[in-house]
Amino acid sequence: MTRAVEDLPTPAVLVDMDxxxxxxxxxxxxxxxxxxxxxxxxxxxxxxxxxRMQLAAGAAGISLAKTSxxxxxxxxxxxxxxxxYPVAGLGKAERLLALSDRLRLAVGVDSPEGAxxxxxxxxxxxxxxxxxxxxxxxxxxxxxxxxxxxxVSKRIGELPGLSLRGVFTHAGHVYxxxxxxxxxxxxxxxxxxxxxTASALRNAGIGVxxxxxxxxxxxxxxxxxxxxTECRPGNYVFHDGSQVALGTCALEDCAMTILATVVxxxxxxxxxxxxxxxxxxxxxxxxxxxxxGLILGTRSRLVSLTEExxxxxxxxxxxxxxxxxxxxxxxxACVVSNLHDRLYAVRSGRVETxxxxxxxxxVE
Amino acid sequence: MTRAVEDLPTPAVLVDMDxxxxxxxxxxxxxxxxxxxxxxxxxxxxxxxxxRMQLAAGAAGISLAKTSxxxxxxxxxxxxxxxxYPVAGLGKAERLLALSDRLRLAVGVDSPEGAxxxxxxxxxxxxxxxxxxxxxxxxxxxxxxxxxxxxVSKRIGELPGLSLRGVFTHAGHVYxxxxxxxxxxxxxxxxxxxxxTASALRNAGIGVxxxxxxxxxxxxxxxxxxxxTECRPGNYVFHDGSQVALGTCALEDCAMTILATVVxxxxxxxxxxxxxxxxxxxxxxxxxxxxxGLILGTRSRLVSLTEExxxxxxxxxxxxxxxxxxxxxxxxACVVSNLHDRLYAVRSGRVETxxxxxxxxxVE
Numbered sequence: 001m002t003r004a005v006e007d008l009p010t011p012a013v014l015v016d017m018d019x020x021x022x023x024x025x026x027x028x029x030x031x032x033x034x035x036x037x038x039x040x041x042x043x044x045x046x047x048x049x050x051x052r053m054q055l056a057a058g059a060a061g062i063s064l065a066k067t068s069x070x071x072x073x074x075x076x077x078x079x080x081x082x083x084x085y086p087v088a089g090l091g092k093a094e095r096l097l098a099l100s101d102r103l104r105l106a107v108g109v110d111s112p113e114g115a116x117x118x119x120x121x122x123x124x125x126x127x128x129x130x131x132x133x134x135x136x137x138x139x140x141x142x143x144x145x146x147x148x149x150x151x152v153s154k155r156i157g158e159l160p161g162l163s164l165r166g167v168f169t170h171a172g173h174v175y176x177x178x179x180x181x182x183x184x185x186x187x188x189x190x191x192x193x194x195x196x197t198a199s200a201l202r203n204a205g206i207g208v209x210x211x212x213x214x215x216x217x218x219x220x221x222x223x224x225x226x227x228x229t230e231c232r233p234g235n236y237v238f239h240d241g242s243q244v245a246l247g248t249c250a251l252e253d254c255a256m257t258i259l260a261t262v263v264x265x266x267x268x269x270x271x272x273x274x275x276x277x278x279x280x281x282x283x284x285x286x287x288x289x290x291x292x293g294l295i296l297g298t299r300s301r302l303v304s305l306t307e308e309x310x311x312x313x314x315x316x317x318x319x320x321x322x323x324x325x326x327x328x329x330x331x332x333a334c335v336v337s338n339l340h341d342r343l344y345a346v347r348s349g350r351v352e353t354x355x356x357x358x359x360x361x362x363v364e
Numbered sequence: 365m366t367r368a369v370e371d372l373p374t375p376a377v378l379v380d381m382d383x384x385x386x387x388x389x390x391x392x393x394x395x396x397x398x399x400x401x402x403x404x405x406x407x408x409x410x411x412x413x414x415x416r417m418q419l420a421a422g423a424a425g426i427s428l429a430k431t432s433x434x435x436x437x438x439x440x441x442x443x444x445x446x447x448x449y450p451v452a453g454l455g456k457a458e459r460l461l462a463l464s465d466r467l468r469l470a471v472g473v474d475s476p477e478g479a480x481x482x483x484x485x486x487x488x489x490x491x492x493x494x495x496x497x498x499x500x501x502x503x504x505x506x507x508x509x510x511x512x513x514x515x516v517s518k519r520i521g522e523l524p525g526l527s528l529r530g531v532f533t534h535a536g537h538v539y540x541x542x543x544x545x546x547x548x549x550x551x552x553x554x555x556x557x558x559x560x561t562a563s564a565l566r567n568a569g570i571g572v573x574x575x576x577x578x579x580x581x582x583x584x585x586x587x588x589x590x591x592x593t594e595c596r597p598g599n600y601v602f603h604d605g606s607q608v609a610l611g612t613c614a615l616e617d618c619a620m621t622i623l624a625t626v627v628x629x630x631x632x633x634x635x636x637x638x639x640x641x642x643x644x645x646x647x648x649x650x651x652x653x654x655x656x657g658l659i660l661g662t663r664s665r666l667v668s669l670t671e672e673x674x675x676x677x678x679x680x681x682x683x684x685x686x687x688x689x690x691x692x693x694x695x696x697a698c699v700v701s702n703l704h705d706r707l708y709a710v711r712s713g714r715v716e717t718x719x720x721x722x723x724x725x726x727v728e
Contacts, residue, residue, distance in 0.1 A: 007455075009431075009432075009453075009455055009456070009728035010453070010728060011727055011728065012727075012728065043671065043672070065671065065672040066672065067373075068373075085627070085638075085672060086627045086628050087627070088625055088626070088627045088628075088638075088686055088687050089374070089625055089687060091371075091373055092373070110628050110630065111628060111629070111630075111686050113629075113685065113686040113687065114627060114628065114686045114687070117687070136630065140630075140631075140634070141630075141636065141668075141670065141673055141675060142627070142628040142630055142636050142673065143628075143630060144630070145630075172670060261452055261453055262452070263449070263450045263451070263452045263478060263506070264450050264452075264474050264475060264478065264506040264507075265475070265477075266474065266475075266500065266504075266505075266506055266507060266508070267504075270504070272505065272506050274449075274452070277645070277647065277699060278699065278702050278727065279727055281641070281645070281646060282645060282646040282647050282648070282699075283641065283646050284646070304505075306505065306536060307407065307429065307698060307699065307702075308407070308429040308430065308449060309505055309506065311505060321477065322452055322475050322477040322478045323452050323453060323477065323478070323481070334671060335641060335642065335646075335671065338642050338671075338703070339702070339703070339725075339727075340725065340727065341725040360725075361703075361704065361705040361724075363375055363376075363642065363643055363703075363704065364373035364374060364375065364376065
């Protein structure tokens with residue numbers, strides 16, 4: 001006995017399983033065609049069930065951001081995990097050591113200082129941790145600049161207990177790109193910068209077999225650059241309002257929507273739904289701000305959010321009545337799943353199953 | 365055996381229990397002095413343990429935003445709950461009926477359309493649900509305008525199964541107030557608007573014993589207005605960066621901080637910690653934007669957040685090294701607790717206990 005979507009209490013996070021499956025297949029096809037491994041970033045969904053669909057479609061393993069997330073996925077049976085994050089601290093290193101008994105594990109590093117704790121713990125145990133050096137390809141968040149990569153690689157290479165598997169990068173600045181051409185250009189630069197950096201390291205005698213690029217908008221461009229071996233997009237399973245705005249996908253490629261109820265229509269130009277920032281997050285639409293979520297089937301958007309209220313400016317021709325149920329396209333899917341314990345897997349208007357967001361709340 | 369704060373994995377949400385207790389006592393004292401009931405909004409913490417401290421200090425009951433939150437607090441033994449939200453839909457009404465067997469329950473309404481479902485379910489069961497009419501005192505989110513209150517009250521009064529207990533409001537626009545004088549003025553207006561509305565209803569023969577105002581910045585001003593009977597501040601238990609910026613409290617009155625680790629110092633002017641928008645939320649500092657969290661003991665702030673990275677602009681004189689542990693003052697405490705399963709209760713540098721955020725994830 002499945003439930004009708006209309007019977008769900010609101011707000012509820014819906015995942016259209018047909019769209020999800022299509023997104024997973026398409027991304028796998030892109031990677032196959034480009035001849036690179038796909039290692040999707042599972043922080044987007046934090047659901048082992050969805051990650052299993054990604055592996056079944058051909059993904060080589062998964063990427064994660066947190067040691068605690070890796071613990072959840074390891075417990076769920078995943079055997080090949082890359083923590084694409086510069087993990088620091090002895091406590092984390094001990095947990096990574098325990099994890100490395102059970103799976104093929106790699107971890108990001110971006111400084112000898114940060115790598116030292118990992119080195120100490122793995123060397124003391126007579127073990128080697130595979131690490132990838134983060135390269136800053138222009139985003140300027142973390143990572144070493146390409147011109148510093150050789151020196152940092154050498155210093156990390158001197159640390160016992162570590163083995164440099166490759167280089168990785170993330171062109172997060174692609175989310176500021178205002179045109180599809182700019183997206184493509186950033187993607188190409190991402191791939192070229194990383195491939196050139198890897199090439200320079202190899203010329204200096206440092207083996208870096210893995211050359212790994214990231215991000216849903218840029219990956220399809222970066223993965224086609226010669227020398228790139230792996231891509232790590234995450235958001236593509238769901239897509240969201242920002243991906244539509246960036247031109248990464250069409251509206252019908254968005255698998256995640258929020259089911260909400262209109263709770264108040266206090267003025268002719270304002271309707272308020274029971275989904276606020278605790279449901280949708282406050283993340284802005286990118287590349288340009290544009291409210292907090294399109295109400296599907298209408299021209300109206302949520303224009304302001306508080307914790308439990310989403311206020312739409314009612315556009316001409318749209319009518320909302322108290323009690324109406326609406327579907328909202330979120331700005332940023334990855335932070336929506338992180339706010340919820342379960343996602344409702346929907347097909348043809350019925351709730352097929354509930355997907356537990358197993359690694360939600362695993363912040364450390 | 366308690367743990368040292370320094371031994372916690374990061375990021376971690378810390379609550380200084382001495383500051384928390386002082387905040388609770390002060391707010392209770394303010395309400396007592398003003399001669400109004402205190403019904404704190406527990407959406408800020410979602411922790412039964414903290415709500416019990418509020419009751420022990422003299423609170424008359426609690427406010428909540430969601431039916432599901434009320435279910436959690438009812439299960440934890442709370443007996444007097446006001447859902448300060450215009451609840452709509454038959455499914456919710458059925459759940460409220462079940463709840464009303466077990467406690468003194470009241471619910472917000474702001475339209476006859478929204479109230480109709482509640483009315484139908486309670487009338488069919490031969491029961492009365494206490495409702496409070498939401499008045500829009502200038503925030504323009506939900507609620508009826510004061511000039512419409514009489515007509516709407518009459519229409520709601522005609523619905524069987526409901527009993528109008530009073531009026532309530534929330535001056536959310538106080539968070540845009542740029543000076544302490546503006547905060548005070550909005551608070552006074554909030555109290556006066558609501559007291560005058562209640563008075564007009566009484567003059568028309570409609571009994572509204574409860575006159576309930578809200579919000580941590582405005583409550584202390586609104587509660588002093590003659591005719592106000594109850595106040596519902598929430599944030600005051602923790603306070604946060606926005607309350608400091610609004611002049612509601614001093615820095616030392618902030619009970620909630622985020623313990624984080626510096627994971628990367630990629631440039632002399634940039635340090636990155638392991639607390640991003642999945643830890644701190646993306647909520648902006650109010651009343652004016654000002655980054656995403658002050659690093660305590662420094663002049664530096666987080667200036668950009670992504671999901672798992674918080675990037676600080678390093679101000680002159682501040683030094684950050686990879687592995688350093690820092691304490692961050694969040695912009696908005698209410699959304700931080702909602703992102704975490706547990707808060708660490710801290711006293712004198714030791715973790716006394718873990719507070720489970722019991723109603724977290726209860727979105728419906």
